[in-house]
Amino acid sequence: MTTIDLDYSTLDQTKLDDLTAYIDSLEHPEESLIHVLHRAQKLFGYIPYNVQFFVAKTLKIGAARVNGVVSFYSFFNEQKPGKYTISVCMGTACYVRGAEKVLQKLLEKLEINKGDVTEDGLFSVKDVRCIGACGLAPVVTVGEKVYGHATEDMALDIIDKYRGDLDGN
Amino acid sequence: MAIKSLDALKAKQKEFKDQVSLRNEGTSSSDRIEVLVGLATCGFAVGADDTFIALEKKIKEDNINAKVTPVGCIGYCHREPTVQVNIPGQPPILYGDITEDKVTLLVDVVLKEQKILEEFYLEKTFDKAVL
Amino acid sequence: MDTVVKDTLQYRIALRNCGLINPENIDDYIAVKGYEALAVTLEQYTPKKVINIVKESHLRGRGGGGFPTGIKWELTAREQSDEKYIICNADEGDPGAFMDRSILEGDPHSVIEAMIIAGYAIGASKGYVYIRAEYPLAIDRLETAIKQAKSYGFLGNNIFDSNFSFDLELKLGAGAFVCGEETALINSLQGLRGEPTKKPPFPSVSGFRQKPTNVNNVETFANIPAIILKGSDWFNAIGTDHSKGTKVFALAGKINNVGLVEVPMGTTLRDIIYEIGGGIVDDKQFKAVQTGGPSGGVITEENLDTPIDYESIRNIGSMMGSGGMIVLDEDDDMVEISKFFLDFTQDESCGKCTPCRIGTKRLYEILERLTNMEGSPEDLDLLEELAQNVKDSSLCGLGQSAPNPILSTIDRFREEYEAYAYRTKRTTYAIDDNKCIGCTKCSRVCPVDCITGEVKQVHVINEANCIACGACYNACPVDAIIKP
Incomplete structure (x- = not known):
């Protein structure tokens, strides 16, 4: 217990x-x-x-x-989130334009489940409801930064980019 | 300053007669150009804030008699960032996809030469209730 | 300029100022006759007169319910109480609708002005805007707008030198779809879990702090100043017999011109999708349009020419909802779409009543079973029966409408459900005939030599020998290998 x-x-x-x-x-x-x-x-x-x-x-x-x-309320976290929270918009517009695939790719690459944090405490991945940028669907956000027209490849690039930031690049 | 009567409110409205007619029909007693930049969530997501800053900078540098005004979303999400150029004496024109890198082109062609930038021209497809 | 011109199709009332004024400058709003409706109301109209104008305009709730706004105001006005409240529902929860956010970001004063007018009409001196915490920009702009309205004396004591006083406060939500339901919203406003309560008593009798409370949605409020200034006859001239005025739709999905549109009630979906929306992306085949979000359904080709209003859209198997409109093309799998919505509703169910809490979960599981190829034909009957039960016995609108996406798609696209129900799970890889280009890469990597086919001909996997190692899947350059 x-x-x-x-x-x-x-x-x-x-x-x-x-x-x-x-x-x-x-x-x-x-x-x-x-x-x-x-x-x-x-x-x-x-x-x-x-x-x-x-x-x-x-x-x-x-x-x-x-x-x-x-x-x-889903807005409140009881668990400490990762240093970077990658949010995948799961609004209907993003969903029909392939957000699920992007989400799965992120989870697969980081080897975590939705809502969990990576072992090194760097990333957490969650799905969010419509953020209202339907014109850019599917949309991924990291903090304030918005990535529009997201693809599976872009998901991997995003992970690399934030890992790279940490290495001082 | 508090506004305490309908008359006082109407007096205040009158101060902005030019601004309203410029935005609606493109008429104004002044020759100052106005550029409206859509700064709502969908605009921000594609860098409309950078467009806004770049526009202000370019207009200042080139010494153009124009002001840049932040506005909300006009509904053309697929062509954000959107910009409406109001030149006195001409009908207002909407442009889409005006990212930061298009600002110089927009200012040079639309504001200075006063030509239409066909490639980014956005057809206005609505009428509105005028109160 | 002021009449509805057929060739533009769009006519904007609620969005009249969006994109045309600086939302952070109250003078921009005043310039376009902002707060004039309030001034006229306080100087010339009795509360009863205001309610009559709204009643005669036949404005109906734009949040989805379609309840007549004037009658709602009248019901709250007739209650005797020392305090009443006006609440603006800005908890836009439909994951595909963003008109309320746009109005608040682009024209916050129109909502504030309308709330003050509503306060005067029903006898309330305090209002709250309940807004999603996920909309930080809208929150910022509303806060700025409230401050400016206060400094001009439009909020506070003795507005326009009348004896009417009104104050406005923001209250944040915290991410719960069910809070769009007004009794749940009121609980959330009071710092509680956003669980709905039984009606009656209706909020108009006992709402926030047990006082008479009037709740309207953002888009509904945005219409009010225009109706007050231009009159109910003007508003009645727009729309259909039973639905007056306009409706804002958030057009998204597989459509070229994604965006916000506002059209008179009675406009056809064909006009919205093809004329305004510019048709389907990549010229694909239109399949359906989903309206009403997680509470709605799909509309197919045969109903594209139906003039859309609250009633007609229900007759063709969907609902208006808050105005989300997701266009689907030939590639969209309707069972997956249902599963998407049920995943949403079972997650958002507040858990208070059993039919919704458990029913939506079981519905989701059946859909998951089907899409995993583990279902059976009996599952379809089960799905329909359970969907009907959840619909009939849930406490609030969330549960009552949660099965709609299933019922609507199973009615229109039964063959897609059946295709899943009669399919069993494959344990081996297969090749998609339409995609294979006959490059031979798969047959060369196959460790058990079970792939045959000539160069530039479609290859075939001999399922009896396939060991499901996945080597062919990784080798294929054109994604023609289908995973088990």
Whole structure:
């Protein structure tokens, strides 16, 4: 059985202070749980159990309610994502223009499952709902960068490019 | 400054008479050209922001009496980045696929020589409600 | 300029300012009579009069439901309460529709203005825009627009020196398709899981914070200022008998001119796809157009000339939905398309009611079984029966419409389902007759010499001897080898 780490004393104190100050500034804190979680994810990159527990304590609500909300919405990550998150748009327009193949190629090359992180912590791959760039379908994004008319070969190039960036090229 | 009445609002509208007629029909009492650049998500995805910056730079460098305005998406996703050139005295014309590298050509041919750039010409296929 | 001209086909009301004004400058909006509808409303109209104009315009909800907007406003207006709320649904979830994003990115003030007018009409002093966190640019522009509207006094106390006050706030979603359903959206607004609740009570009676609440979609709101200024007669002159005005469609898929189009209700799909959309990519054969996203269905060649409105599109087996329009060509596999949508809905099901939570998963599994060549003819009956059950017994619109992509495609393309149902999984490689160029590369690498064929003739694999090593697959230069 895995143990659940609820100890938030190990977290960065300035980030926790920021979060507390944000919560204190809200008119209806409990109603704003989703906004608080957006803030938390921005600060920590993801929302692990101890952050969820901290949010629950500060808002004076049950940790189960916080976890219920975190796990319900796909925008929130409970697991630390890779340094680069490669997102493949799975809107209908991208799908009919071959996004599935691009996604499979990425997963195959990186030897991971959808949503998982590579062993070296560099990449995670996920599918996202329509990002609205249907004119460029299929679309792959890495952070802010958008790659339009993506192909399987392009998927491999993208991986190489970000690996290369790391080597200082 | 708060606007507190319909009359005050209409007075404010009047200040922009030229801007509206230039964008809709290409008429204006000034001879200043306006270039609208579509800067919505689909435009950004293909570098419309670079187009915008390059246009501003080129217009300044060449000392052309024109301003560049960021606008939303006009709906021609397949030809982004899209640009609408409003030259006083001429009907507004839409151009598609104006990536950063086409900016010099666009400015030289369309803004300076005031000719139509056939290759990137985009037919406007809609009418709109005028309030 | 102001009339509907047949040869342009498109007539833009909701998108009237998109691409023509700077969305980050309120003066650009004022220049095109922005906030004039609000000024007229507050200076000259009673709330009842505003509701009447909207009612008489016969504007219907553009989010997909098609419920008359004026009646919705009236239902919320007649409730007695110390506080009421106006909510704008900007949680555009259909994975192929992006008109709401475009409106918010291109003309955010039109939505803000409409929400203030709606607030006045129903007696609300507070509004919320519930927007997807996945739309950062739209969020930015809305925030800027709200600030500017405040500085001009269009939001805040005593707007246009009337005794009406209204404030607006943004609320972020977090990625849940079901939040497009209004009761789920309201739960999400309150910081809860976005699960729908039973209706009644309707939000117009008990919604956000248990107060009367009116929820309209972005495109619906964008129509309001035009209707107020130009009148209901003008709006009634556009469209069909039961669907007035225009509809924005997001045209995508295998079509040349991918983009946003706004056409009067009653325009045919043929005009939209061939005239405006420029036809099918690479001149391939049109197969179908998918509308209504994960809740909709497919429309085929024989119905391309049907004038499209809320009713007619339902009669030909699909639905309007939010306006996503995905064009499919001869290469698209309809069973795979159904599987794509079911993968979406089973993932997005909130899990509250069993028919949707488990039913959509089982439907997906049947489709997966079929496409894996592990299905049987009985699976088709099972698929139809279960689809009908899920449709009849789910709690909200998500579950009730989730089986539509299956029911619609099985009705139109039954032979494709049957082809899967009667096929069994091959264990050996095969050669596609149409692609093989007879280069002999495969036969030369085959370790068990089971591939035969003359140079420049189609080659054949002797399945009895094939050991499924894949050597031929890797050797083929033209992708003519079919994997097991």
